[in-house]
Amino acid sequence: xxxxxxxxxxxxxxxxxxxxxxxxxxxxxxxxxxxxxxxxxxxxxxxxxxxxxxxxxxxxxxxxxxxxxxxxxxxxxxxxxxxxxxxxxxxxxxxxxxxxxxxxxxxxxxxxxxxxxxxxxxxxxxxxxxxxxxxxxxxxxxxxxxxxxxxxxxxxxxxxxxxxxxxxxxxxxxxxxxxxxxxxxxxxxxxxxxxxxxxxxxxxxxxxxxxxxxxxxxxxxxxxxxxxxxxxxxxxxxxxxxxxxxxxxxxxxxxxxxxxxxxxxxxxxxxxxxxxxxxxxxxxxxxxxxxxxxxxxxxxxxxxxxxxxxxxxxxxxxxxxxxxxxxxxxxxxxxxxxxxxxxxxxxxxxxxxxxxxxxxxxxxxxxxxxxxxxxxxxxxxxxxxxxxxxxxxxxxxxxxxxxxxxxxxxxxxxxxxxxxxxxxxxxxxxxxxxxxxxxxxxxxxxxxxxxxxxxxxxxxxxxxxxxxxxxxxxxxxxxxxxxxxxxxxxxxxxxxxxxxxxxxxxxxxxxxxxxxxxxxxxxxxxxxxxxxxxxxxxxxxxxxxxxxxxxxxxxxxxxxxxxxxxxxxxxxxxxxxxxxxxxxxxxxxxxxxxxxxxxxxxxxxxxxxxxxxxxxxxxxxxxxxxxxxxxxxxxxxxxxxxxxxxxx
Numbered sequence: 001x002x003x004x005x006x007x008x009x010x011x012x013x014x015x016x017x018x019x020x021x022x023x024x025x026x027x028x029x030x031x032x033x034x035x036x037x038x039x040x041x042x043x044x045x046x047x048x049x050x051x052x053x054x055x056x057x058x059x060x061x062x063x064x065x066x067x068x069x070x071x072x073x074x075x076x077x078x079x080x081x082x083x084x085x086x087x088x089x090x091x092x093x094x095x096x097x098x099x100x101x102x103x104x105x106x107x108x109x110x111x112x113x114x115x116x117x118x119x120x121x122x123x124x125x126x127x128x129x130x131x132x133x134x135x136x137x138x139x140x141x142x143x144x145x146x147x148x149x150x151x152x153x154x155x156x157x158x159x160x161x162x163x164x165x166x167x168x169x170x171x172x173x174x175x176x177x178x179x180x181x182x183x184x185x186x187x188x189x190x191x192x193x194x195x196x197x198x199x200x201x202x203x204x205x206x207x208x209x210x211x212x213x214x215x216x217x218x219x220x221x222x223x224x225x226x227x228x229x230x231x232x233x234x235x236x237x238x239x240x241x242x243x244x245x246x247x248x249x250x251x252x253x254x255x256x257x258x259x260x261x262x263x264x265x266x267x268x269x270x271x272x273x274x275x276x277x278x279x280x281x282x283x284x285x286x287x288x289x290x291x292x293x294x295x296x297x298x299x300x301x302x303x304x305x306x307x308x309x310x311x312x313x314x315x316x317x318x319x320x321x322x323x324x325x326x327x328x329x330x331x332x333x334x335x336x337x338x339x340x341x342x343x344x345x346x347x348x349x350x351x352x353x354x355x356x357x358x359x360x361x362x363x364x365x366x367x368x369x370x371x372x373x374x375x376x377x378x379x380x381x382x383x384x385x386x387x388x389x390x391x392x393x394x395x396x397x398x399x400x401x402x403x404x405x406x407x408x409x410x411x412x413x414x415x416x417x418x419x420x421x422x423x424x425x426x427x428x429x430x431x432x433x434x435x436x437x438x439x440x441x442x443x444x445x446x447x448x449x450x451x452x453x454x455x456x457x458x459x460x461x462x463x464x465x466x467x468x469x470x471x472x473x474x475x476x477x478x479x480x481x482x483x484x485x486x487x488x489x490x491x492x493x494x495x496x497x498x499x500x501x502x503x504x505x506x507x508x509x510x511x512x513x514x515x516x517x518x519x520x521x522x523x524x525x526x527x528x529x530x531x532x533x534x535x536x537x538x539x540x541x542x543x544x545x546x547x548x549x550x551x552x553x554x555x556x557x558x559x560x561x562x563x564x565x566x567x568x569x570x571x572x573x574x575x576x577x578x579x580x581x582x583x584x585x586x587x588x589x590x591x592x593x594x595x596x597x598x599x600x601x602x603x604x605x606x607x608x609x610x611x612x613x614x615x616x617x618x619x620x621x622x623x624x625x626x627x628x629x630x631x632x633x634x635x636x637x638x639x640x641x642x643x644x645x646x647x648x
Contacts, residue, residue, distance in 0.1 A: 001050060001066075002169065002197045003058020003182030003213075007090065010184040010213050011057055018058075018182070021216035022065050025180065025209065028241060030069060032248040046252045049074050049471060051172045053165065054121055056088050056114055058182035058194075058213070063121050073125040074472050076171040076442065078164035078192075080131030081122065081476075083138055087161065089114040094145045101138065128442050128472040130168060132479055132614050137161065165192030166200075167615055173201045174444040175472065177251035180209045182216075185228065199225060205448015207247050221247070251447070254461045266458050268421055272354045278306040282360035284367040288574060292514030293507040306360075308353030311346035319345050322492045326440055329475075329484040336473040340436045343470050348432035351425050358422035365413045366577050366644050369406050373647040374570035376402035378563045385555035406646055413644035420455060423639070427632055428459035434628045435467055437493050440485045441614075442472040443621045451633065482612045483605065486620065490601045494624060498594035501587040508587065512580035515571050522568030526561050533557040573647055579638050586634045593627045 004011045012018060033046050050066035051074050052059040063073055077084045086100035089111045096106040106112050137160060144157035169192060173179060179201040181194055188195035198208050202225045211219040221243040222228060254266055278286075286304040294300045309317055323345075327337035380399035383392045413419065438444060444467055450460045475481065533554070540547045600620055604612055 001052040001059060001062040001180045001182075002172065002194050003055075003062070003180075003211075004184065004194055005055055006057035006060075008057065008184075008213075010186075012213055015061060018211070018213055018216045019061055019065070021211055021219055022062055022180075025211075025219065025244065026065055026069055026071075028244055029248055032245050033252065036249060036252055047072065049175075049468075051076065051175050053078065053168055053172065054088070054118065054125065056090065056118070060117060060121065062180070062182075063125070067124055072471075073121070074175070075122070075125045075127045076168045076175075076472060077127060077129045078161070078168040079137060080129050080134045081127065083131075083134050083141065084129075085115055085118050085122075087141060088118055092145070094142055097142060097145055126472060126474045128171070128474065129476040130164065130614050131476050132482055132612070133164065137164065159191070162190065162192035166196060169197040169200065171442055171472070173197070173204055173206055174446050175442075175468070176201075176206060177447050178209060178247050179206050180211065182211045182213050184212060184214065185210065188228075199228070202228070204446035206446060209244065254458045266462070268424055268456075268458065269462075272421075272425070274308075274310075274350065274353065275357055276308060276310070278304075278308075278357060278360050280305070282357070282364045284371070285363035285578070286360065288367060288515075288578070289507070289511055292518075293511040295510075306356060308356060309349050310353075311349040314345045314349040315341045322436060322488065325484070325488050325492070326436070329440065329481055329488075336440050336470075336475065339470040339473070340439055343466060344432055344435045344439065347466055348429060348435070351429040351432060355422060355425035355429050358418055358425060362413065362418045362422050362644060363578070365409055365418065366642070367574050369409060369644070370570040370573040370577070370647045372402045372406050372409075373573075374563075374566045376406070377566045378559070381559055381562055384558060410644050410646055419643045423636065424456050424459050427636075428463050430628060430632050431459070431463040432466065434493060434625060435463065435470075437489050437621060438467065438625060439470050440473065440488060441477075441482075441618055441621050443618050443625070444468075445625065445629075451629065477614055479610065479612055482614060482617045486601055486605055486612070486617055489621065489624060490598065490605070494594050494598050494601065498591045498598060501591040501594070505584045505587040505591065508580040508584035511578070512575060512584065515575040515578075515580070519568040519571040519575065522564045522571070526563075526565035526568070529557055529561040529564065533561070570647070577642055579642070582638050583635070586631065586638070589634075590627060590631045593630070594624075597624050597627065 029048065033048070036046065048066070048069075049072040050063065052063055054060065054063060054075050054077075067073055079087065082101050082103065086097045089100060089106070091097045091100060091106060091108060091111045093108070096108055096111060099106045100115065106115065137157075140153075140157040140160055144154045147153040179198065181198040181201075183194040183198055185195065187193075188199040190196055198210070201208050202222065207221060207223050209219060209221050220240055222230075283304050290302065290304055291300050294302075315323055319340075323337050323341055326340055329336070376399045379395055379402060381395075383389070383395035387394065445464075447464065450464060452460065536545060536550055536553075539545045540550045597620065600623075604616065604620070
């Protein structure tokens with residue numbers, strides 16, 4: 001919710017009509033959610049969280065009505081609470097401003113009433129205070145009051161405070177599925193103003209419900225910046241209600257299309273079963289990576305069995321250092337460590353383990369298909385040197401068994417949607433891997449900027465709502481908090497991930513070249529055996545060698561001349577399917593992007609005091625998040641079409 005202050009020229013003295021319009025809209029939202037809950041009992045009851053900056057005026061009216069409905073109230077403050085109260089109480093003297101900043105009574109009774117209203121709502125809200133620039137802004141605020149006749153002092157404070165309000169407004173937009181703007185639509189130019197916030201929401205893909213404070217009954221829904229230029233109003237009230245209902249449903253429902261059955265949408269999660277370790281039957285692909293990607297002989301034959309970290313163990317295991325660092329950021333003043341521990345990490349661990357298992361099954365399934373295909377061909381011709389033609393049926397049976405195994409393996413992989421399930425769970429896991437970083441700074445990806453999978457949307461829906469459940473941390477953001485958050489970003493994501501991608505790039509490059517060289521040598525070996533046979537045949541013709549020996553050996557030459565290119569082709573197929581070179585390039589690009597972010601972190605963390613601002617820190621967080629999404633998109637673009645199939 002964003003809207004004009006009570007002092008704005010368009011804000012009505014009699015707010016009864018405005019309050020009625022807000023009540024109508026809130027009532028419709030509750031009604032849609034109630035119907036949705038009754039029709040989808042298994043998903044649970046969706047709740048509503050109202051985000052507002054709690055500026056005097058429209059924000060207060062909406063906040064009270066939201067609280068009356070039992071909604072959660074969350075407030076990203078542009079300033080620390082004391083400075084915010086002094087500004088929003090509209091004190092007129094330096095003495096009253098200093099009194100508010102010191103937590104004392106003010107002389108102005110109207111300002112005192114406004115302070116009481118602000119305090120009452122703050123006590124009922126989860127407050128995220130951006131206090132990192134309060135010292136400078138306090139000086140500008142006091143200067144604007146002491147020099148009210150000085151237009152430059154007033155303009156400077158208005159400009160700087162507007163930037164802070166816009167910063168808090170961006171948080172509000174990122175955390176919301178719908179922005180309600182009580183706005184006269186006069187201008188979008190005022191930084192941090194209602195129009196500016198509404199336009200920013202539309203640019204981020206967030207729908208905006210516009211309420212003109214003069215004619216609140218004629219509210220309308222706009223979906224794009226261009227709609228602001230339209231003067232068209234709904235001819236029927238049902239039209240705008242339908243638009244509102246669709247927005248609310250889009251926020252809470254997965255909205256899957258196409259697939260059906262036990263593995264469609266969120267049913268995928270219900271159908272998955274946890275395993276503590278990887279299966280030996282699914283190790284073919286990892287073994288291939290080890291054989292061709294490791295440098296030491298013993299490492300190539302080391303165990304590839306993975307033990308998956310259980311969701312209930314991750315907080316005391318691999319994520320322990322992260323949780324300790326998060327809990328130390330704002331002792332006693334933030335619940336961010338609890339949110340990460342209870343909401344994000346268990347879901348990440350579960351999806352990571354499920355995805356790793358599905359990855360092994362899919363990639364090993366296709367690896368086995370290539371190997372079985374080669375075995376079928378070799379097994380089919382081995383009868384030549386070993387048995388009489390009358391006994392060929394034995395080897396034909398072996399060949400048939402290999403071919404049937406390929407068909408069965410392929411059929412199972414497709415029927416169980418192993419490829420799609422791997423894609424879906426891996427997307428969700430990678431999003432959640434980075435989610436703790438976003439949560440500690442109250443940063444979120446706007447609802448309109450989440451990508452949609454080609455076949456499924458539940459991973460993005462699931463992660464978005466997991467992050468929504470965490471919401472804004474209840475804390476005061478100062479320079480120490482910002483420095484700690486960026487240190488956590490560096491130590492627990494950027495450095496580990498760039499090291500992982502750098503090592504992965506080097507390993508996959510070795511796998512690619514190893515498979516490439518071996519398949520080439522096997523093909524060359526086939527050529528050499530054919531050439532050798534022809535040479536021996538020529539020598540036999542001139543009685544240089546025993547013709548009988550060559551006759552007895554001819555069938556083995558045939559087998560070897562067929563087997564070696566066949567094995568080479570199988571390895572080439574594995575190399576093509578694994579696409580190790582392209583994955584190495586993706587990891588190489590990702591590590592370079594993370595190098596750039598690490599350099600930015602190094603500069604800002606080593607800078608002088610007062611150099612870190614929330615604006616700067618949050619932009620670095622978003623930049624790292626963009627790297628996450630880019631890597632996921634690149635990975636999907638490579639493996640999207642590499643479904644399990646017969647090796648033909």
